[in-house]
Amino acid sequence: MKRWLFWGVVIAILCALPRFLGDYTLYVVSLTYVYTIVAIGLNLTLGYANQVSLCHASFFGIGAYTMALLLAQGWSFWLILPLSGIFGGLFGAVVGFPALKWKDHYLALITIAVNIITFFVMVQESWLTGGPTGVSGISRPSIGSLSFASDFNYYYLLLVFCILAILASIWIVNSKWGRAFRAIGLNELAARGHGISSFNYKLLAFAVGAFFAGVGGGLFAPLLRYIAPDAFTFFISLEFLIMIVIGGMGRIEGPIIGAIIVVMGPEVLRMAEAAYLIVYSLMLILVMLFMREGLVIVLDRLRKAIPARVGSRE
Amino acid sequence: MADFIQLLIGGVSMGILYGVVAIGFVLLWQTSQTINFAQGEFVMVPMFLMVALHIVLKIPFWPAFILMLVGSAILGYLFERLMVRKLLPGGVLVIVIATLGLSGFLRYGIQIAWTPQTLFFPPLFSTEPIRLSGITFSPEDIWNIVFISVIIVVLHLCIKRTKLGMAMQAVAQGRETAELMGINVRHIIILVFVLNSVLAGTAALFAAPIFFVRYDIGIFLGVKAFVAAIIGGFNQIRGALVGGLTVGLAETFAAAYITTAYRDAFVMILLFIVLLIKPEGMVGIKEEAY
Numbered sequence: 001m002k003r004w005l006f007w008g009v010v011i012a013i014l015c016a017l018p019r020f021l022g023d024y025t026l027y028v029v030s031l032t033y034v035y036t037i038v039a040i041g042l043n044l045t046l047g048y049a050n051q052v053s054l055c056h057a058s059f060f061g062i063g064a065y066t067m068a069l070l071l072a073q074g075w076s077f078w079l080i081l082p083l084s085g086i087f088g089g090l091f092g093a094v095v096g097f098p099a100l101k102w103k104d105h106y107l108a109l110i111t112i113a114v115n116i117i118t119f120f121v122m123v124q125e126s127w128l129t130g131g132p133t134g135v136s137g138i139s140r141p142s143i144g145s146l147s148f149a150s151d152f153n154y155y156y157l158l159l160v161f162c163i164l165a166i167l168a169s170i171w172i173v174n175s176k177w178g179r180a181f182r183a184i185g186l187n188e189l190a191a192r193g194h195g196i197s198s199f200n201y202k203l204l205a206f207a208v209g210a211f212f213a214g215v216g217g218g219l220f221a222p223l224l225r226y227i228a229p230d231a232f233t234f235f236i237s238l239e240f241l242i243m244i245v246i247g248g249m250g251r252i253e254g255p256i257i258g259a260i261i262v263v264m265g266p267e268v269l270r271m272a273e274a275a276y277l278i279v280y281s282l283m284l285i286l287v288m289l290f291m292r293e294g295l296v297i298v299l300d301r302l303r304k305a306i307p308a309r310v311g312s313r314e
Numbered sequence: 315m316a317d318f319i320q321l322l323i324g325g326v327s328m329g330i331l332y333g334v335v336a337i338g339f340v341l342l343w344q345t346s347q348t349i350n351f352a353q354g355e356f357v358m359v360p361m362f363l364m365v366a367l368h369i370v371l372k373i374p375f376w377p378a379f380i381l382m383l384v385g386s387a388i389l390g391y392l393f394e395r396l397m398v399r400k401l402l403p404g405g406v407l408v409i410v411i412a413t414l415g416l417s418g419f420l421r422y423g424i425q426i427a428w429t430p431q432t433l434f435f436p437p438l439f440s441t442e443p444i445r446l447s448g449i450t451f452s453p454e455d456i457w458n459i460v461f462i463s464v465i466i467v468v469l470h471l472c473i474k475r476t477k478l479g480m481a482m483q484a485v486a487q488g489r490e491t492a493e494l495m496g497i498n499v500r501h502i503i504i505l506v507f508v509l510n511s512v513l514a515g516t517a518a519l520f521a522a523p524i525f526f527v528r529y530d531i532g533i534f535l536g537v538k539a540f541v542a543a544i545i546g547g548f549n550q551i552r553g554a555l556v557g558g559l560t561v562g563l564a565e566t567f568a569a570a571y572i573t574t575a576y577r578d579a580f581v582m583i584l585l586f587i588v589l590l591i592k593p594e595g596m597v598g599i600k601e602e603a604y
Contacts, residue, residue: 282419
């Protein structure tokens, strides 16, 4: 009961937030929602199933380009958004094939290679992608008379999708799929011994993770109204990795905490881009050295400490 | 034909550089199961060190070079001491993530602390092209090939013939057994880390005039060296060299004869082809523990 109250208050605050934010801050919070969705996808692939993906920016980009290019063809946003996810997911399943044979550093390198190749395709195949300058003039959707064209309205659309993504990830993690992901992540051999097809579930882990990234991309393109290959480089994949590692791999809260820190941190601290990248790179090392569970354990400790004083909660 | 030979020389000179960096990679993996995703930055940092010592502080070439190698060695030592030692028990993935962090830290650190711009480094050798019966080539490439080949041969002999080298091989084959034979495994591992970063520092000297000195040069160098190690065979020094040459030649010829647009992507495609056809690498030996 208290839990519902807590989340109700959080959502109410988030709904009221745009009234108090300036244009730019509103954009940063909106961007945080988009990145949260992508990071949730990576968390399913890497955090739960333990399959390294350093090409989530590719999946993200495929979703974004699907949206931008099909919108230009006059398709409806509501039809393209699932397609963004499906194209991202299909590509993810293809990328997942090497994971059947290779893991850890091999898989990391292979997925870096995938990201480099897709980046080159985005830059070079300008007949399709618009080349280095990308696609501009991307429109925002509407439902009947309700238009999401303004930054203010589009914020709410992103908020809804972000909440849906979080709920979907909770559902997946607790489903048969999620248990299979975790089993493979913990010990592949033992999982196979228990009749879990590592073939199916590894591909599925990539496909589902990439689906989230694709949907994120589909929401990203109308947010910026402009996309270019620079937004989908290997370095962006690295930022997604930083998000879930700092936040906490294999935890629902992980990608949310990570996206908030990585996207909003630089704005709050008013740092130059390179300066915050130093800080995050250092955090990646420090988290691996001293706090492998990520910042989510700080939350866990708080949660344990508070009910002890206020009275039991769960 | 003249074109072909010119490209061949250019490709080999490039490839042998990748090869040296890849050899360091393979040595680290063999002796301590460390994968260094910051390997490219271990070349980039000495490049800047060399610029700082030789061009900014105007220290003469040889003392500057030796100081740069000392700097590289310290980097390698600290890498083992402060990071790898604590991370190894956590498994390969932990090392992968942490070294990705290290690569970012060094990359953006240099960008902020020094410059985001490209610095030039004077060529080590004459760049006056030599013409020989219709073939034009730069002496720079030839000298690079000669010097790096000598370094690799010396390294090879050290590993095969000296007591220390044999101790390294023993550690690579089996840590416990090596320990029982009275080898100080800790010291050997530190030695390999220092050796790796010194090799990378040497590669930096030759790479600086060719690639120029830039904070983000390490990414492509590191990825290509890693690809070289994999397509050559991860468990062999010979493999790293073959892989490096393959990468250098493939990208040079592909850029010349197919298209320059995908120059850096060709290597990645090559990686997929080798992984599909011969996953243990071109001269590698099959092993269970991937």
